[in-house]
Amino acid sequence: HTYYSVRMRAAKGDSHKNGGKHISGGEVIATFSELESSIARLVEKGLTHSRGKPEFMNVEFEKIEQSVEHVAPLAVHTNSVTTIERGQATARSLLTEAGVHHNVINKSYQVLSQISELRGAVLIDVHTGQRLDDPAKNGVRVSRMDWPWNNFESWAKTYHLPQxxxxxxxxxxxxxxxxxxxxxxxxxxxxxxDYIxxxxxxxxxxxxxxxxxxxxxxxxxCRIFYVDPTKVENLDAYINYLTRQPVFIHW
Ligand code: PML
Structure with a gap:
């Protein structure tokens, strides 16, 4: 199969200033015959967002040259909390369990608080808490991934998860x-x-x-990736994986 990466971004305000105020974005991978319907769905998503009416939208597709990797979805658990304080405490304790030191967690929250509008993810060195991505670029936007709806639907039914x-x-x-x-x-x-x-x-x-x-x-x-730079040749190779390597989720 030849695949295409399809991306949509809807925003409002002054498009020359930092790309305007973000309203909605979307990412899919489609075959040529799926392009028309995929684009229609993304356009609909961009036009009907709770953040308001967009004033401009970019939709682009691009043929993918790399071969697609197939990856199984992470297992889903839900931690129900009734206050933000409990939620944030849960996030911190899970991050600690994952191997992120609390000093690094604190530093990453500091980095986040200094960013006014984030378009993608902030990359934080898991050993030092330093920001690794270029602050001039508004975050790294992960791209080229998708999960075909039928496969997602049967997965969600099996695990009694919301579609x-x-x-x-x-x-x-x-x-x-x-x-x-x-x-x-x-x-x-x-x-x-509207989404907490x-x-x-x-x-x-x-x-x-x-x-x-x-x-x-x-x-x-907020979107922070805690990264161990010793586990990749260089940062460009890591960012290239995030933005260019096509991945299909398959259950
Ligand atoms: C987003 O809106 O882009 C992030 C949503 C994160 C949580 C999604 C969920 O598991 O409900």
Whole structure:
């Protein structure tokens, strides 16, 4: 099969200033005959987002030259909490269990608090807490991953999990990112003001959802990858995996 990477980004405001204010984004991998319907679904997603009406949108597709890797989804666990404090404490304890020292966790929260609008993920050195990605670039955007809906649906039914597209997309991303040996853990919550569930992911712990990590109405999201730089030749090779290596999730 020849595959295509399809990406959508919807935003509003001044497109010349930092690409405008982010509303919605999406990523799929499609065959040529699936392109039309995939693009239609992404456009619909961008037009009907709770963050508001977009004022501009980019949709692009590109033929993938690399061969696609198939990876099994991380196991999903849900930690139900009733306050942000409990949620944040749960996130910290899961990160510690994953091997991230609490000083490094503190440093990464500091780095996050200094960023006004994050488009992709911040990469933090798991040994030092230093930011590894270029601060001028607004984060690394993971790309070229997908989970065919039929396979996702039968997986969700088997494990009695919600067929929630947002969870699907986050789990696809986390599975791809954690699959790389240099990723120790990921911490994420949404920039969507209506969505307060986030997660910690790690190879041993799986995908650990936490039902409350921020205040309703808060538009500040978080996506941090804790990276062990000794487990990859160089940072460019790691970023290249995140942005270019096509990965299909398959259960
Ligand atoms: C996002 O909106 O991009 C992140 C959502 C993270 C949590 C998804 C879930 O497991 O419900």
């Amino acid at each position: 929630n597209n947002r969870m699907k997309e986050a789990l696809v991303l986390a599975t791809k990112v954690i699959h790389h040996p240099a990723t120790t853990a990921e911490l994420c919550w949404s920039d969507d003001p 569930t986030g997660y910690v992911a790690n190879r041993a712990l799986g995908y650990q959802r936490i039902t409350q990590l921020k205040e309703l109405g808060d538009e500040k999201g």
